[in-house]
Amino acid sequence: MPTDLHGLADLDRIIHEPARLALAAILSVVESADFLYLQRETGLTKGNLSSHLAKMEEAGYVAIEKTYRGRIPLTLVRLTDAGASAFKAYRARFKKFLEKT
Amino acid sequence: MIDIEKIEKRTVRSFYDDGLLEIALGVFFVFLGGWLFAQAAAPEGSGLGAALSVLFVLVIVSAGVVVGRVVRFLKQRITYPRTGYVAFKKKEPSPKRRAAAALAGGLIGASLAVLYGLSPSARTMLPAVNGLLFAVAMLLMANKVGVLRFHVLAAASAVIGVGLTAAGAGDLKGFGLFFGLFGAAVILSGLAALIVYLKRSPRPADGGQEGPDAH
Numbered sequence: 001m002p003t004d005l006h007g008l009a010d011l012d013r014i015i016h017e018p019a020r021l022a023l024a025a026i027l028s029v030v031e032s033a034d035f036l037y038l039q040r041e042t043g044l045t046k047g048n049l050s051s052h053l054a055k056m057e058e059a060g061y062v063a064i065e066k067t068y069r070g071r072i073p074l075t076l077v078r079l080t081d082a083g084a085s086a087f088k089a090y091r092a093r094f095k096k097f098l099e100k101t
Numbered sequence: 102m103i104d105i106e107k108i109e110k111r112t113v114r115s116f117y118d119d120g121l122l123e124i125a126l127g128v129f130f131v132f133l134g135g136w137l138f139a140q141a142a143a144p145e146g147s148g149l150g151a152a153l154s155v156l157f158v159l160v161i162v163s164a165g166v167v168v169g170r171v172v173r174f175l176k177q178r179i180t181y182p183r184t185g186y187v188a189f190k191k192k193e194p195s196p197k198r199r200a201a202a203a204l205a206g207g208l209i210g211a212s213l214a215v216l217y218g219l220s221p222s223a224r225t226m227l228p229a230v231n232g233l234l235f236a237v238a239m240l241l242m243a244n245k246v247g248v249l250r251f252h253v254l255a256a257a258s259a260v261i262g263v264g265l266t267a268a269g270a271g272d273l274k275g276f277g278l279f280f281g282l283f284g285a286a287v288i289l290s291g292l293a294a295l296i297v298y299l300k301r302s303p304r305p306a307d308g309g310q311e312g313p314d315a316h
Contacts, residue, residue, distance in 0.1 A: 029189070036184065037185025040185055
């Protein structure tokens with residue numbers, strides 16, 4: 001059991017949080033997505049989504065670009081290489097943990 | 102617990118939510134059907150028939166680019182303001198997969214050529230063979246992206262193709278008719294999806310864009 005708990009403790013806490021895990025999963029299959037798309041797909045409120053994206057950006061897992069589409073502001077988000085590696089590692093580790101328990 | 106695979110699949114499937122790809126593809130199929138019908142109706146050995154036959158290759162080759170541009174144009178105006186912008190990764194098929202696809206295509210083409218060469222009457226099977234090939238392609242796509250209405254389109258393709266052959270509408274005219282009817286079915290499916298999408302996804306009043314400010 002302690003070994004199992006070690007496996008759980010080793011998980012990347014930035015990605016392990018459910019909302020951020022969903023964001024990482026979405027961003028892992030797209031090149032980039034805007035704020036509205038991510039909000040629709042995750043069902044998060046604007047404030048929550050902003051806060052989770054800020055945490056992921058701080059960790060270097062996502063890159064956020066604020067641009068314009070015509071006159072409308074557009075917030076584009078993409079998973080960085082570090083984010084993609086962290087997500088991949090998280091999946092592998094979590095799968096291993098589930099297999100053990 | 103979060104199902105990562107389900108989220109990934111749902112993200113890929115979101116591309117088809119608005120039905121715009123089907124509408125654009127369906128219009129192309131109807132156009133293709135009209136083209137083939139005109140080709141079949143043109144007097145044998147006429148300049149029009151020859152021109153339609155030569156230009157047909159150009160139509161097929163440029164179809165991917167034209168349909169892609171039309172879908173992008175429509176998404177920019179209809180989808181992105183409602184449910185947001187998303188750019189999907191362009192997956193380059195591996196050399197192994199590309200070789201397998203080329204081999205499968207070559208084998209199907211060669212078998213059909215041999216079959217029709219051996220027996221000209223086998224040409225009447227053209228709509229049925231085409232309908233079944235399209236049905237298999239639609240089923241593969243339906244299973245890959247998990248869109249239920251693609252199963253219905255697969256069944257429609259098989260029924261239209263086999264039905265035309267059974268009704269004696271073989272050869273080029275029947276082939277054209279197949280594309281016309283199947284194209285209409287694809288457009289209807291796309292329109293139904295678009296209506297549902299528009300009802301479910303009103304435009305956000307504020308444009309929906311926001312994000313963390315700390316950067």
